[in-house]
Amino acid sequence: MMINPKEIKQMTTPSDKALVPFVSVDNMMRLIHHVGIKDMLTELARYIEDDFKRWDLFDKTPRVASHSDVGVIELMPTSDGEAYGFKYVNGHPKNTAEGLQTVTAFGLLADVYTGYPVLLTEMTMLTAMRTAATSAMAAKYLAPKGSTTMAMIGNGAQSEFQSLAMQAIVGVDTIRLYDVDRAASEKCAANLAGTGLRTVICSSPEEAIEGAQILTTCTADKQYATILSDNMVGAGVHINAIGGDCPGKTELASGILERSDIFVEYPPQTRIEGEIQQLDADHPVIELWEVISGKVAGRRAADQITLFDSVGFAIEDFSALRYVRDRIKGTDFFFDLDLLADPDDPRDLFGMLMRAKG
Amino acid sequence: MMINPKEIKQMTTPSDKALVPFVSVDNMMRLIHHVGIKDMLTELARYIEDDFKRWDLFDKTPRVASHSDVGVIELMPTSDGEAYGFKYVNGHPKNTAEGLQTVTAFGLLADVYTGYPVLLTEMTMLTAMRTAATSAMAAKYLAPKGSTTMAMIGNGAQSEFQSLAMQAIVGVDTIRLYDVDRAASEKCAANLAGTGLRTVICSSPEEAIEGAQILTTCTADKQYATILSDNMVGAGVHINAIGGDCPGKTELASGILERSDIFVEYPPQTRIEGEIQQLDADHPVIELWEVISGKVAGRRAADQITLFDSVGFAIEDFSALRYVRDRIKGTDFFFDLDLLADPDDPRDLFGMLMRAKG
Numbered sequence: 001m002m003i004n005p006k007e008i009k010q011m012t013t014p015s016d017k018a019l020v021p022f023v024s025v026d027n028m029m030r031l032i033h034h035v036g037i038k039d040m041l042t043e044l045a046r047y048i049e050d051d052f053k054r055w056d057l058f059d060k061t062p063r064v065a066s067h068s069d070v071g072v073i074e075l076m077p078t079s080d081g082e083a084y085g086f087k088y089v090n091g092h093p094k095n096t097a098e099g100l101q102t103v104t105a106f107g108l109l110a111d112v113y114t115g116y117p118v119l120l121t122e123m124t125m126l127t128a129m130r131t132a133a134t135s136a137m138a139a140k141y142l143a144p145k146g147s148t149t150m151a152m153i154g155n156g157a158q159s160e161f162q163s164l165a166m167q168a169i170v171g172v173d174t175i176r177l178y179d180v181d182r183a184a185s186e187k188c189a190a191n192l193a194g195t196g197l198r199t200v201i202c203s204s205p206e207e208a209i210e211g212a213q214i215l216t217t218c219t220a221d222k223q224y225a226t227i228l229s230d231n232m233v234g235a236g237v238h239i240n241a242i243g244g245d246c247p248g249k250t251e252l253a254s255g256i257l258e259r260s261d262i263f264v265e266y267p268p269q270t271r272i273e274g275e276i277q278q279l280d281a282d283h284p285v286i287e288l289w290e291v292i293s294g295k296v297a298g299r300r301a302a303d304q305i306t307l308f309d310s311v312g313f314a315i316e317d318f319s320a321l322r323y324v325r326d327r328i329k330g331t332d333f334f335f336d337l338d339l340l341a342d343p344d345d346p347r348d349l350f351g352m353l354m355r356a357k358g
Numbered sequence: 359m360m361i362n363p364k365e366i367k368q369m370t371t372p373s374d375k376a377l378v379p380f381v382s383v384d385n386m387m388r389l390i391h392h393v394g395i396k397d398m399l400t401e402l403a404r405y406i407e408d409d410f411k412r413w414d415l416f417d418k419t420p421r422v423a424s425h426s427d428v429g430v431i432e433l434m435p436t437s438d439g440e441a442y443g444f445k446y447v448n449g450h451p452k453n454t455a456e457g458l459q460t461v462t463a464f465g466l467l468a469d470v471y472t473g474y475p476v477l478l479t480e481m482t483m484l485t486a487m488r489t490a491a492t493s494a495m496a497a498k499y500l501a502p503k504g505s506t507t508m509a510m511i512g513n514g515a516q517s518e519f520q521s522l523a524m525q526a527i528v529g530v531d532t533i534r535l536y537d538v539d540r541a542a543s544e545k546c547a548a549n550l551a552g553t554g555l556r557t558v559i560c561s562s563p564e565e566a567i568e569g570a571q572i573l574t575t576c577t578a579d580k581q582y583a584t585i586l587s588d589n590m591v592g593a594g595v596h597i598n599a600i601g602g603d604c605p606g607k608t609e610l611a612s613g614i615l616e617r618s619d620i621f622v623e624y625p626p627q628t629r630i631e632g633e634i635q636q637l638d639a640d641h642p643v644i645e646l647w648e649v650i651s652g653k654v655a656g657r658r659a660a661d662q663i664t665l666f667d668s669v670g671f672a673i674e675d676f677s678a679l680r681y682v683r684d685r686i687k688g689t690d691f692f693f694d695l696d697l698l699a700d701p702d703d704p705r706d707l708f709g710m711l712m713r714a715k716g
Contacts, residue, residue, distance in 0.1 A: 157701075
């Protein structure tokens with residue numbers, strides 16, 4: 001059944017406070033096109049950067065996961081003391097074969113002072129945007145200066161977003177594509193036509209990384225895999241490891257990790273989910289927020305291998321929710337949902353119910 | 359701004375799988391009146407009872423709370439392996455004075471196999487209904503046989519729901535009302551006129567409990583309080599302690615707890631939030647599900663004091679979500695939200711975005 005606005009029958013008149021702005025998938029796509037994909041990636045990266053700079057303020061907790069044999073459903077809450085945000089997100093690698101998304105998401109922002117929600121939004125599109133913006137923000141600090149070429153290994157739903165964010169924020173102009181399924185690379189190349197990016201479809205990971213300063217891995221099997229082996233990775237590159245993010249699922253040979261300076265979002269979560277689950281629990285890592293806020297150096301030397309072991313953290317979603325809340329003001333890229341019961345007399349919820357009787 | 363269905367501009371045609379049925383506050387109230395309040399309380403109690411009988415199946419975790427100086431925002435997830443549900447709920451006692459609800463809530467049910475949401479619904483009204491249904495379900499097993507009179511101490515938003523559930527499920531016919539604010543009792547009595555319940559407004563808690571077999575306390579200060587003192591409570595009653603449910607907030611004198619058989623929902627949560635936070639961490643309690651499923655006796659003797667130390671648990675919300683999902687089938691008490699991005703080719707999220715460009 002399609003959405004038919006006429007189906008919405010409203011018998012009562014909710015108060016303003018009971019209404020929550022809702023951004024549908026359709027409206028999110030309109031917002032993205034209204035702002036422009038690359039501009040929105042750049043603006044999102046700025047919001048994320050601002051929140052990484054005030055990292056200490058946030059209530060941080062590893063995500064709350066409910067695992068099953070076929071996937072995981074997660075809640076990712078955080079708060080800066082004024083706003084509270086959370087994302088619902090699933091991860092079901094087997095979904096693709098059934099014609100469904102591996103990852104779907106929605107999110108909510110609320111006012112800490114009242115506890116009332118102030119924004120409900122789709123986050124499948126928004127997560128793709130914020131993940132790419134986060135990768136590019138990290139690369140801006142960690143990749144070799146003047147990086148122009150990225151190897152994009154794994155050409156699924158995230159690949160175009162990654163490519164455009166690296167173009168907009170880092171200045172990359174060439175994407176070398178590889179996927180076990182060549183059709184995925186062809187899809188990605190076709191989607192990127194006309195964006196100003198040069199794409200090269202490659203037949204092997206080895207070919208894809210030739211001449212690349214940035215190596216992005218974004219594959220989604222739920223198992224240990226070796227997308228990059230130790231002998232493939234030379235000095236002076238930045239590795240942007242996006243895939244993985246499940247216990248028991250990694251993409252990189254451990255030898256690469258041993259030779260890299262490893263940057264992570266939130267260590268307690270990354271040690272469980274990231275590439276570093278292969279290493280000892282006390283293996284040194286650098287928190288990305290310390291680099292962003294100038295406490296710790298990012299790239300120190302031309303021959304250094306930097307690795308952003310990205311698993312995705314709640315604060316990035318919080319930044320994206322803040323962005324959408326701010327950006328939809330005065331637009332029609334949302335409509336209000338009657339989500340909260342808000343009787344005139346707060347003690348008289350039952351009276352509100354009685355008065356609604358037709 | 360009021361909801362105006364005409365504001366919904368849909369530029370793209372989402373697939374069926376991308377649509378999530380949404381029950382607004384308005385539609386929830388229509389559903390309640392369609393079923394009938396007392397019938398719905400009875401049906402909800404049956405769903406909750408069914409889930410308490412298969413307690414072992416559930417993924418259980420204490421709620422995930424984000425505390426601030428003025429309140430708390432909580433996520434309450436659970437899963438039975440086939441469906442996954444969670445509730446967002448705030449608790450802000452100071453809200454009432456500002457004309458807002460102390461508690462607002464919404465919830466979501468999802469398919470564990472795909473990770474896709476299948477229901478989004480308001481839960482402020484629904485929480486009031488499920489809390490009352492749970493109290494009455496517990497009283498059915500624990501209160502003295504033939505209980506006809508309930509003292510209702512605290513006559514806020516929950517009081518009418520509690521009264522009607524006890525009438526429908528336990529057979530109570532008289533409610534003795536007490537509140538520090540007599541206007542609240544008058545509101546409750548007025549709302550219950552015509553329901554078949556006799557109401558008596560009392561001037562003190564002592565007067566309210568005269569002749570009552572069931573003592574319900576439902577107050578909401580965020581502090582330790584003594585709504586019932588030890589010498590007020592005689593033998594052979596059932597205490598239904600609904601208020602509290604925060605660390606640092608209780609309603610009963612500890613002496614009452616020492617003389618009672620204490621029944622709880624989920625001990626790890628109740629020991630933090632319930633009346634029993636006043637007792638040693640190993641003080642014996644009985645899990646309510648064990649009574650419901652016949653493993654343990656409920657009320658054993660006429661002079662026994664039974665205490666349901668209720669804090670509200672995720673499985674009760676899960677039952678309520680299951681109920682709404684089942685009950686709205688074939689009705690128009692919902693409309694579909696375009697919440698999930700679901701491109702034809704799951705790897706081609708970006709292509710979906712490009713095709714949406716007007």
